[in-house]
Amino acid sequence: MVAGLFGVGVYMVELTYYDPLYHELPEWHKLLGVILGGLTLIRLVWICLSRPPRVLSEHRWQAVLAKLVHGLLYLILLLLVISGYLISTAKGTPLSSFDVQLLPALMKLAPNQVDLIGLIHLWVAWVLVGLVSVHALAALKHHFINHDQTLTRIFTIKG
Numbered sequence: 001m002v003a004g005l006f007g008v009g010v011y012m013v014e015l016t017y018y019d020p021l022y023h024e025l026p027e028w029h030k031l032l033g034v035i036l037g038g039l040t041l042i043r044l045v046w047i048c049l050s051r052p053p054r055v056l057s058e059h060r061w062q063a064v065l066a067k068l069v070h071g072l073l074y075l076i077l078l079l080l081v082i083s084g085y086l087i088s089t090a091k092g093t094p095l096s097s098f099d100v101q102l103l104p105a106l107m108k109l110a111p112n113q114v115d116l117i118g119l120i121h122l123w124v125a126w127v128l129v130g131l132v133s134v135h136a137l138a139a140l141k142h143h144f145i146n147h148d149q150t151l152t153r154i155f156t157i158k159g
Contacts, residue, residue: 001039002077002132005032006125030088031097037081044074056148069135076128083121090114 012025055063085095085103092108094101109117143151 001032001036002128005029005036006129008032009125027097030084030095031102033081033084034095034097034102036077037085040074040077040081053153056142056150056153069131069138072131073128073135076124076131079124080121080128083117083124086117087114087121090117 008025008029012021012029015022015025055066086109088095089103089105089107090109090113092105094105095103139151139154142148
């Protein structure tokens, strides 16, 4: 979902007004962004209510780094969702997608504030792509070089 939102976001800002997707892609981007925000909040509640699995690393610094990266991933997701919400409600109108109001507007923003939040949204999205890439490479390294169960454990359904 995150990769799809990123791809749509990068693509839609390059569209011209007369492109058939000019009005449709932002609607999908907003709707999926709200869904991602809800799923992120549910996941954070789940993390708070359950005990996380033990990190399989032999080195303490790797365990600390893994926790730090996971925390950063959630923080960045929240920053993306919040900044997207602020952009969508900047004129003081509710966040809506396909003519359905999803969330109320909490404030009206000045144009310079919207520009700043737009830049934050853009750069935080790129940081997320970089961090997810490094995180995925680290998981592959653990699986293929360290031969530990980190990647296997991620994809195993526990009953």
